[in-house]
Amino acid sequence: MPIDRDEVLRIAALARLRVSPEEAEALAGDLDRIVAHIDSLREVELPDDSGSLTYFDQDVHREDRAGESLSRDDALKNAAETDGEFFLVPQVVDKPGGKTRDDRATRSGGDDAGRGGDR
Amino acid sequence: MTATPPPPPASTPVPPKYRVLVGIEVHLQLRTRSKMFCRCPVRFGSPPNTLTCPVCLGMPGALPVPNRDAMLMALALATAMQCELAELTKFDRKNYFYPDLPKGYQISQLDRPLGSGGVIEIITEDGVRPIRLQRLHIEEDTGKSLHEDAGNVSRVDLNRAGTPLVEVVSEPDITSAAEARAYLTALRALVRYLDISDGNMQEGNLRCEPNINLHIEGPGGTTIKTPIVEVKNVNSVRNVGRAVTLEVERQLAEYAALGPAVADGHRSTRGYDDTHDRTFLMRRKEDAHDYRYFPEPDIPPITIGSAWLREAAERVPELPHARRARFVEEYGLSDYDADQVCRERPTADFFEQAVKAGAGAKPAANWMDELNRHANERGAPLDQLGVGPERFAALVKMVEAGKIAHKAAAREVLPRMMETGEEPEQIVDELGLGQIDDSALLWSAAQDAIDQNPKAAADFRAGKEQALGALMGLVMRETGGKANPKVVRRVLVEILTESDPEN
Ligand SMILES: [Zn+2]
Numbered sequence: 001m002p003i004d005r006d007e008v009l010r011i012a013a014l015a016r017l018r019v020s021p022e023e024a025e026a027l028a029g030d031l032d033r034i035v036a037h038i039d040s041l042r043e044v045e046l047p048d049d050s051g052s053l054t055y056f057d058q059d060v061h062r063e064d065r066a067g068e069s070l071s072r073d074d075a076l077k078n079a080a081e082t083d084g085e086f087f088l089v090p091q092v093v094d095k096p097g098g099k100t101r102d103d104r105a106t107r108s109g110g111d112d113a114g115r116g117g118d119r
Numbered sequence: 120m121t122a123t124p125p126p127p128p129a130s131t132p133v134p135p136k137y138r139v140l141v142g143i144e145v146h147l148q149l150r151t152r153s154k155m156f157c158r159c160p161v162r163f164g165s166p167p168n169t170l171t172c173p174v175c176l177g178m179p180g181a182l183p184v185p186n187r188d189a190m191l192m193a194l195a196l197a198t199a200m201q202c203e204l205a206e207l208t209k210f211d212r213k214n215y216f217y218p219d220l221p222k223g224y225q226i227s228q229l230d231r232p233l234g235s236g237g238v239i240e241i242i243t244e245d246g247v248r249p250i251r252l253q254r255l256h257i258e259e260d261t262g263k264s265l266h267e268d269a270g271n272v273s274r275v276d277l278n279r280a281g282t283p284l285v286e287v288v289s290e291p292d293i294t295s296a297a298e299a300r301a302y303l304t305a306l307r308a309l310v311r312y313l314d315i316s317d318g319n320m321q322e323g324n325l326r327c328e329p330n331i332n333l334h335i336e337g338p339g340g341t342t343i344k345t346p347i348v349e350v351k352n353v354n355s356v357r358n359v360g361r362a363v364t365l366e367v368e369r370q371l372a373e374y375a376a377l378g379p380a381v382a383d384g385h386r387s388t389r390g391y392d393d394t395h396d397r398t399f400l401m402r403r404k405e406d407a408h409d410y411r412y413f414p415e416p417d418i419p420p421i422t423i424g425s426a427w428l429r430e431a432a433e434r435v436p437e438l439p440h441a442r443r444a445r446f447v448e449e450y451g452l453s454d455y456d457a458d459q460v461c462r463e464r465p466t467a468d469f470f471e472q473a474v475k476a477g478a479g480a481k482p483a484a485n486w487m488d489e490l491n492r493h494a495n496e497r498g499a500p501l502d503q504l505g506v507g508p509e510r511f512a513a514l515v516k517m518v519e520a521g522k523i524a525h526k527a528a529a530r531e532v533l534p535r536m537m538e539t540g541e542e543p544e545q546i547v548d549e550l551g552l553g554q555i556d557d558s559a560l561l562w563s564a565a566q567d568a569i570d571q572n573p574k575a576a577a578d579f580r581a582g583k584e585q586a587l588g589a590l591m592g593l594v595m596r597e598t599g600g601k602a603n604p605k606v607v608r609r610v611l612v613e614i615l616t617e618s619d620p621e622n
Contacts, residue, residue, distance in 0.1 A: 014214075014409055014411060016216055059419070059421045059422060060184060060185070060418065060419050060421075061184060061185045061186070061187040061190065061421065062158075062184045062185070062186060062187060063187055063188070064151050064152050064153055064186050064187060064188035064189065065152060065153060065158065066152045066153040066158055066159070066160035066161075067153070067158030067159070068158075068172075069159045069160065069169060069170045069171055069172050070171055070172050070173075070176075071169075072166070072167075072168045072169050075168050075169075075171045075176060075277070076168060081272075083274070085166070085167050085168065085274075086167050086168065086265070086274035086275055086276055087168070087218070087274070087275040087276075087277070088272045088273070088274060088275075089218040089264075089272065089273050089274075089275055090271065090272065090273070091266065091267075091270070091271045091272060091273050092217075092218055092264050092266060092273040119140060119291055119332065119344065119347065
């Protein structure tokens with residue numbers, strides 16, 4: 001699928017990048033060439049047992065032991081805005097009415113992976 | 120003899136036939152010591168932003184490493200739910216922007232979840248029914264955003280960011296509010312049996328999002344499918360039922376208003392508002408989210424080999440449904456009693472130990488509510504009430520043998536056992552509760568006296584202490600003067616103050 005200007009603008013919107021229509025036009029050509037280049041990897045012939053995803057022979061994981069966390073001052077050090085306790089961000093509008101509590105609802109949706117699409 | 124009933128008048132709208140389809144997504148916080156991909160402690164209620172590190176803050180160059188115990192807990196749950204376990208599992212990045220998601224993506228699992236399929240058995244008044252599952256996967260929790268009522272900032276606490284979560288997604292097999300509640304109850308029992316999560320909805324370590332729609336029988340035998348609505352902010356088992364009921368009503372009303380065109384609507388997300396017991400529209404999903412999933416390049420795929428499986432299986436104890444069946448079989452409990460006793464593992468453990476110590480199964484089962492009530496009041500687990508299963512069994516046996524009335528045992532002896540650690544026999548002697556052989560007789564005589572003398576009862580309740588004298592006289596006569604007057608007095612006062620409608 002060739003990448004056109006609209007696709008670039010869509011991806012830019014998802015990534016919160018500001019891209020002008022002219023830039024999008026140029027990027028579409030660049031991205032198209034990059035994708036085509038990556039696609040060429042598919043032409044490589046592989047041995048039969050290469051269906052596996054593993055390319056490490058050792059699983060990487062760790063034991064459940066708690067360690068040290070950063071001090072709060074260090075954690076907040078690079079934040080654009082804080083009150084010394086919290087990160088401060090522009091008001092998040094997720095619920096009507098503004099009477100919101102702790103935002104516990106997770107945002108993973110039923111639209112993940114096409115789950116429950118047709119019913 | 121076949122009289123056909125008259126057709127309903129044309130003006131009466133016939134309610135449509137419909138089927139309710141509910142699927143439920145549950146997020147469970149696993150009870151690990153450290154977070155999913157870093158060593159920050161998992162701890163509720165710490166001062167804001169004191170449990171973070173470069174990994175869970177999403178600093179460039181930080182390397183996430185999966186927590187093995189969290190993997191095992193999730194595997195144990197998948198095993199308990201009879202999911203098909205992945206031989207090879209991997210993590211993926213789910214990309215979206217939100218202030219409590221510092222990396223700009225959540226590490227989750229897309230196409231190789233830890234478990235696929237599986238089943239949870241639910242119990243309703245209609246019996247036991249399996250609810251099929253779609254999948255189980257691991258992901259990391261987000262931080263918390265706190266929104267001010269006034270002002271133009273939100274505050275973000277990232278202590279929770281990176282806490283291990285398991286997501287369990289059911290098929291839309293649930294068909295009523297009662298089944299939705301039963302599903303959550305069963306899942307919660309399961310995670311508590313496995314000891315992998317507190318499963319507490321109020322505290323947010325078990326969160327659920329039901330998705331609800333209807334298949335309505337339309338004109339000419341067509342099936343009209345209402346758009347799926349996902350409900351958020353559901354924070355108790357009871358409210359899951361409310362959300363389903365409200366949504367069914369709302370979708371039926373929408374069908375009544377729009378007819379078959381209702382099917383052209385879009386999926387939407389609604390919030391449950393428990394103050395007003397209603398749902399409100401949060402957003403339509405006209406533009407389906409595009410999370411641009413891709414494999415997490417920092418975490419190699421993990422092969423779930425025999426060592427993993429063995430360890431996970433070792434973590435699976437006898438599960439509620441198996442235990443229920445065994446209690447029915449072995450101890451002759453009714454299905455209902457067995458279900459009540461088996462809902463929480465500590466209750467089932469305590470019950471079983473008491474029965475092994477000689478308590479009758481049926482009476483012991485009936486006592487478990489009373490014990491749990493004390494445990495809740497004291498905020499203490501069942502095994503720390505100061506009354507172990509053996510001494511508890513001794514009390515149950517005394518009641519069974521008619522040495523003391525159940526009421527007296529529950530109200531006077533059990534509380535005192537918890538306070539002083541004394542043996543039940545000793546307490547019964549001290550309080551004179553066993554003074555007449557059958558103290559059940561004493562309680563019933565007291566109740567009779569009250570029933571026969573409503574005026575004296577009313578007077579006493581109105582504050583005339585001396586009215587008790589008449590009642591006491593009746594009881595003493597009835598018991599042939601063998602009852603201890605002190606006990607009679609206490610029993611009468613107990614009954615009178617308990618059944619006082621003003622109290
Ligand atoms: Zn961390």
